[in-house]
Amino acid sequence: MRWTKAFIPTLKETPAEAEITSHKLLLRAGLIRKLAGGLYTFLPLGVRVLHKVERIVREEMDRAGALEVLMPALQPPEIWQQSGRYETAADVLFKVRDRSKKEWVMSPTAEEVITTVAAAEINSYRQMPVNFYQVSMKFRDEIRPRFGLMRAKEFIMKDAYSFDATDEGAMASYKKMYDAYKRIFDRCGVQNFPVEADTGVIGGNYSHEFMVPADTGENDVVYCEGCGYAANIEKATSGIPKTAARDAGGAFEKFETPGVVTIEALSKAPYSVPANRQIKTLVYIADSKPILILVRGDDQLNETKLMARTGAVAARPATPDEIFALLGARPGSLGAATKVPALVASGDVKVYADDRLQGANEMTTGANEDGYHLRNVSIERDIKVTQWCDLRTVSAGEPCAKCGKSLKIRRAIEVGHVFKLGTKYSEKLNATFLAEDGSRKPSVMGCYGIGVTRTMQAIIEQCNDKDGIVWPISVAPYTVCITPLAVAPDSAVMQVAESIYADLTAKGIDVILDDRDERPGFKFKDADLVGFPIRVAIGEKSLAKGEVEIKRRGGEMILVKSDDAVAKVAELIAAAGN
Ligand SMILES: [Zn+2]
Structure with a gap:
């Protein structure tokens, strides 16, 4: 190619729309141009890079035995209703109507479609394992598209779906994809590492994300240099000890705390209750029912963990009015030792308490009466906890649960995600097969995504210097x-x-x-x-x-x-x- 014929509109100045380095360079190097927020045209050089990344992806998917297919971008909403995701993924679903006003969903992913294919075509254990993949445009009704290709309304994704007859088979398929992903990102020339991840709205029970470390990434990754443990902060746990039990005194007692509505205020004189001896009580509305969440005063609730533990489809903090109607007090004076036990007993409220509070006593919490708190609360004795679970967000410096070394946290860009789905979709969409023992079973699925356009930008975010992009040879235009x-x-x-x-x-x-x-x-x-x-x-x-x-x-x-x-x-x- 000759430069004069290549159409490379480089820019001297950085366009105002770009916030992060890779976005600036995508524009300045003449790789993409913005059409509207979250929508980009790939110019000739950009397409060359894209094709090289896609080639690596296809080669490794083929090598791992996956078979390329191509599914429609327009999907009938009925299959989304059948899987239950028409509601759970409603926030991000792009919907369009045709001339007869019938609604269609623009594919953000294709579990429903491929499972429909499997339901019709896979009838015997002899046809498995099988793994289908495609590389295609996906759509997401992003509220706040930003950072160029990182969070766009449409993007190219490689998505793959494995079907197995057994759980062990599904794990083997998962491992194959995990290994293929490692090779793909290595070949793309970026530093990358897999981390344990939450399965979120997609469901399933086992999952890893592939991360590219970058300060501008939207994920916090907790990792241990001692044993190699790494997890998304939404999933990460630590070996932090539980709250020490003390020689418990008598029953809890109410005391006056006029105007005190924060953990911090209560930790100061004249009260001087350290945050780690306070119980923070939060009220959420989960699937339209109120729930109480208890974490230690010095801990932060992790909403992703809350969703995972409660199994809620939708959850949000309750409004002050909703809280008052439920507990008769305003935020800042809430607790679960008074009024709440009766609500738990009648089944009106569930209480989820963080593991770190288990066994804690001599704790201070709100009295459900504005201007009052309770001291000497023993959580096991005074509070009816529906479920103990891990709800807190890990902080840097906490000990690793596996080896005890200090955990670190860094920012990263998620470029790939592998899930073991189990039978969630095959059951709902009737993808069953005749097993070796003659019974009919739902196939065990896995799904595996790579953000191809996002990977392209992640490479730039990592591979650049003051003069511009420093492409790895494998993906250079x-x-x-x-x-x-x-x-x-x-x-x-x-x-x-x-x-x-x-x-x-x-x-x-x-x-x-x-x-x-x-x-x-x-x-x-x-x-x-x-x-x-x-x-x-x-x-x-x-x-x-x-x-x-x-x-x-x-x-x-x-x-x-x-x-x-x-x-x-x-x-x-x-x-x-x-
Ligand atoms: Zn460790």
């Missing part, structure tokens, strides 16, 4: 940029440039020849901005000595004999290995 410092048609410089261009192209290497009649500095700047991994510069001075300059993006410049240039470039590509 062009591997080599040949830069003749002067472009007069019959000059010696141009002849050598053309000859190297022809030889590299003949070897199947992606080359772009910068044939623009511009100053060398200008051309180098553009090449660095776009981030071509290898640059071959040909100038009169070095050519007089029979030499050309070869430079790895971000590396040192070396001089080689012009006859050796092609071999040297091939050597650099081979050394990159992916």
Whole structure:
């Protein structure tokens, strides 16, 4: 390709719409252009990168034995109703109507479709294991699209779905995908690591996310350098000890706390109740029923864990009015030791308490009476807990549950997600098969996603410097940029440039020849901005000595004999290995 024919509209200035480095570089390097919020056109260079990422994804999926299919982007809402996700995923579902006003769902994912296929086509255990995948446009009614391709309204995703006859088979299929994902992100040239993850609205019982570390990522990952434990903060646990029990005194007693409505205020004089001896009481409305959540005063409730533990489809904090109607007090004076036990007994309210409070006594909590608290509360004695569970958010510095070493937290971008789904979808959509023992069983499923467009941006977020993108060779729009410092048609410089261009192209290497009649500095700047991994510069001075300059993006410049240039470039590509 010649630069003058390649359509690379680079930008000197950073467009105001871009907040993070990778988004700025996508625009500045001429890879994408915005149509509207969360909607982008991929320009020729962007498409080249996209295709390279997709090629790696397809090669590894094929290698893992998955079979490529292509499913419709328009899906009937009935199958979403059947799976139950028409409601649970309502927030993100794009819906359109056709001329007869019939509603359609624009695919954000395809569990329902592929399970419908399996229900009709997979009838015997002999047809499994089988894994179908597709690479296609997905849609998400994103409330706040941002960061370019990171959170867009439409995006390219690779989604795969495995069907197995047994649970062990499903685990083997899961492991295959897990390993394939590791290879995919390694080959894309990004630092990446898998973490344990919550299964969220998609359901299922076992899940990992693949993360690319980046300060601008939207996920917090808890990890341990001692044993390698890593989990999304929505899922992470630690070995933090439970609240120490004390020599319990008598019954709890009410005391006056006028105007005190925060943990912090109660921890100060004249009350001086440390946060770790307080019970924080929160009221949520889960699937339209009130629930109480108890965590220690110095802990934070993790809403994802709350959803997972309660199994709620929808949950939100109750309004002050709803709370008053239920408990007769306002936030800041709430507790579960008074009034609540009767509500629990009558089945009107459930109380979920964080494990860390189990066995705690001499605790202080609200009295469900504005301006009063209770002291000397023994949680086991005075509070009717419906369910003990892990509800708190882990903090950095807490001990690892596995090895005791101090946990760390870092930001990361989620680029892939693997789930063991179990039989959730196969049961609801009747994807059953005839088992070896003659019985009819629902197939055991797994689902596996990679955000292809997001991966492209995550690579840039990790691989850049002050001059622009530093593409890994495996995904660069062009591997080599040949830069003749002067472009007069019959000059010696141009002849050598053309000859190297022809030889590299003949070897199947992606080359772009910068044939623009511009100053060398200008051309180098553009090449660095776009981030071509290898640059071959040909100038009169070095050519007089029979030499050309070869430079790895971000590396040192070396001089080689012009006859050796092609071999040297091939050597650099081979050394990159992916
Ligand atoms: Zn550890």
